[in-house]
Amino acid sequence: MTVPVSAFRPAPQVIAVVGPTAAGKSDLAVSLARQLGGEVVNADSMQLYQGMDIGTAKLTAEERQGVPHHLLDIWHVTVAASVAEYQRLARAEIDRLLAAGRVPVLVGGSGLYVRGVIDVMEFPGTDPAVRARLEAELAEHGTRALHARLAAADPDAARAILPSNGRRVVRALEVIEITGRPFTANLPGHEAAYDTLQIGVDVARPELDERIADRVDRMWRAGLVDEVRALEEVGLRQGRTASRALGYQQVLAALAGECTEDEARAETVRATKRFARRQDSWFRRDPRVHWLSGAASDRGELTASALTLLERAVTA
Structure with a gap:
């Protein structure tokens, strides 16, 4: 009913x-x-x-x-x-x-x-030049190398993102470079939209x-x-x-x-x-x-x- x-x-x-x-x-x-x-x-x-x-x-x-x-x-x-x-x-x-x-x-x-x-x-924008460079590094060095770099820059983000997920690793590193802040700093708090x-x-x-x-x-x-x-x-x-x-x-x-x-x-x-x-x-x-x-x-x-x-x- x-x-x-x-x-x-x-x-x-x-x-x-x-x-x-x-x-x-x-x-x-x-x-x-x-x-x-x-x-x-x-x-x-x-x-x-x-x-x-x-x-x-x-x-x-x-x-x-x-x-x-x-x-x-x-x-x-x-x-x-x-x-x-x-x-x-x-x-x-x-x-x-x-x-x-x-x-x-x-x-x-x-x-x-x-x-x-x-x-x-709010989602940070993207920088095509930064993204292209990181994707080239991903292709050359592999996901684990970039994940290690992410772990050094933002340990919380590295724990949340699988080392095999190259796309998300690249995005996290891009956001860090663009904003100058940890990737996790851009994640939402508990301020409700609804x-x-x-x-x-x-x-x-x-x-x-x-x-x-x-x-x-x-x-x-x-x-x-x-x-x-x-x-x-x-x-x-x-x-x-x-x-x-x-x-x-x-x-x-x-x-x-x-x-x-x-x-x-x-x-x-x-x-x-x-x-x-x-x-x-x-x-x-x-x-x-x-x-x-x-x-x-x-x-x-x-x-x-x-x-x-x-x-x-x-x-x-």
Whole structure:
């Protein structure tokens, strides 16, 4: 049964469902949107890409249960991700929904994307000459050399960025050079752009690891390799962001003969578990996130617990 939005007025403007991959965020977002008369706004950076469906665990039309979803499939796989562009698009969707009397339910595990939407954040510009020089150094010396330089200049940024993520390492070094400040100094504080209730879905590590392994197995059975092969034909390897996505990067390596498919699948599981830990760490640092159990034994009560949080936020 849909709960009238007016029943919760004055309510937070935005509901954000966050947490690590495989925790159950997408299902909770759909359930809350149905209950509150809302619509879902995607905050998973890889679900922005067209055709990247199986490997990003996009909900099917049936799983969306008639709830409108926004900011899915908007970029071609050759487009480099831009948090600033995503911020612009997401805020436009949220503002449109608020004007229409709908509740925006922002959902995803891309921490910087979430914070870029709900908090006051301005993105430093780019300097083509600096960027070109750093990219040339990346090509010549490799990601680990530049990551070591980042670690010396901004240890917090180095801890947050994988040594293998050359694109983000270059961007962090570019921002440091342009602004003369640590990259992390440009990250958002806790000044809100929207009145937001953040709900974190918490799953204990052993259970989450098992879910991740099961999910990867399902992806392989559902045809992830064929999906990657098809995307390769339209430029996936040339996509600076999309080609690094979990699962896609590993399958591309297998298709290039650099490893077997079994090795690619095992590495996808390992890399996803590491990624989930980083996601959890990112969101745990934000004291405004209200954590609810997404364990299998508690999933039946998850929506009710989230609605209780919302009621408390209204009456506080």
